Amino acid sequence: MPADPLFINESGGSPEYNAAELRRAFGMLASKAGTIDRFGARSGVHPAGGPALTLSGTTLTVGHLQAVMYPAASSTQGPYLVQLPQHTWSVPAAAAQPRKDLVVLRVYDNDEDGSGQRTADTEYLTGSAAPSPSEPSAPAGTMRLGVIDVPASGGGNPTLTYVAPWTVATGGVLPVRTAADLPTTGVYEGMYADVADTNQLVRWSSAAWDVVAEVPTAYNTYTPAFSGHGSASFSTLTGRWKRISYKTVHFIAYWVVSTAGTGTGNVTITAPTSIDRTVRQSVMGNLEGAASPSLRHVAAVSFTGGTGAVFDRLRFDSGGSTNSLSNLTGADLASGMLGVIQGIYMEA
Structure with a gap:
């Protein structure tokens, strides 16, 4: 008709x-x-x-x-x-x-x-x-x-x-309050939506809503947590972090040891958010006040088999003639040692 x-x-x-x-x-x-x-x-x-x-x-x-x-x-x-x-x-x-x-x-x-x-x-x-x-x-x-x-x-x-x-009206970016309000029917490939609570711009890919951009956050504070350090205590233990793009975080962890650590267990340290485990990730830093030489490089490493927001090892150069790498243990945390790790990692 x-x-x-x-x-x-x-x-x-x-x-x-x-x-x-x-x-x-x-x-x-x-x-x-x-x-x-x-x-x-x-x-x-x-x-x-x-x-x-x-x-x-x-x-x-x-x-x-x-x-x-x-x-x-x-x-x-x-x-x-x-x-x-x-x-x-x-x-x-x-x-x-x-x-x-x-x-x-x-x-x-x-x-x-x-x-x-x-x-x-x-x-x-x-x-x-x-x-x-x-x-x-x-x-x-x-x-x-x-x-x-x-x-x-x-x-x-x-x-x-x-x-x-x-x-x-149709043709523009659809505003939604939360991701739960994102539609899954009546959508088309190339449709965009703005998610208010996460400040994310998302695009329908014909199968799912993919994040294409988000507003970077301001720097936040966080307190890194050590494990495997034995009796160590810290006069300074602080950090800053900022999500600089989708699932990409820049962070700094800084500490000063006030009481020496003990034990032979491997030391771990936490990141501010959960770490992607698809591949190994490494973030560089330095230690001052360790045994001779007192200044050493250190790397926080995450394993593919690890979980959560934990860097699974802190690895530093041994100071020997071959400059080999060692896992940082509780006994390596000397009184007065300060350390910093700073870099970018992929979030889970």
Whole structure:
């Protein structure tokens, strides 16, 4: 059955466009992420302007709301463009046990769902009080906007968690709050998304979301942890690290020994994050105050069979005529020795 391509000039009352035809056509301008329906679109709230819900005491305010809503009552229903002026809800009184409530956005369209209504609005769903409460189930065709945790009576004011998905027009970078909000349907190779909580730009590869860029972090502090050092104690034990690109970390570990170590066991030291074990990795540094000669090179080495954030050996030149390498043991940690290792490694 042929349909009119929008928009042909009207002549003599023809063509005419009904609401469903207009929704399906304008759906071309909305993001398809998250739906397999050709006439569908991603439900979500525009992310600009901050959260659309705020809570003060027991008054929940729904701010001016601009959203795309796709109830998916049928595969040809098409998405709705929704705008709602600011309005409020009063959180019901607390009970003897805590409770989780839910606010959703809902579209009623009698032509599609037989509801007898043609309207869009938010709805407040009161959960059941329980020692470990669960939020109410969101009705089919609705979009979760916020979860309200209501403590037991006398436990203080309720708190709000804003959970509305985000969406923008198709063709751009899709903003999402967390990786859990990344769609896996209605996606196409070359689609990009920005993950807010990790500051990562990701790309759909036709099989998975791959990280292509992320905002470098500021330098963080961390405290390296030694093992195998016996009785050694440290007057200084500190470090700095920064993720300079995806799964790539630059770090510095610095220590000063105040009480000499003991034992013949191999000394290990921790990195700030888990280390990739696909290949061996090595980070260079130096020791001062060791036995003659007092200045030596040292390397922190990770093994493919190792685990976690541990460099499995500290290897230093022996100071002998052949300049051979030895594993650093607890007994090598002389009082007053200082050491530093600094470099880049791949994260797990």
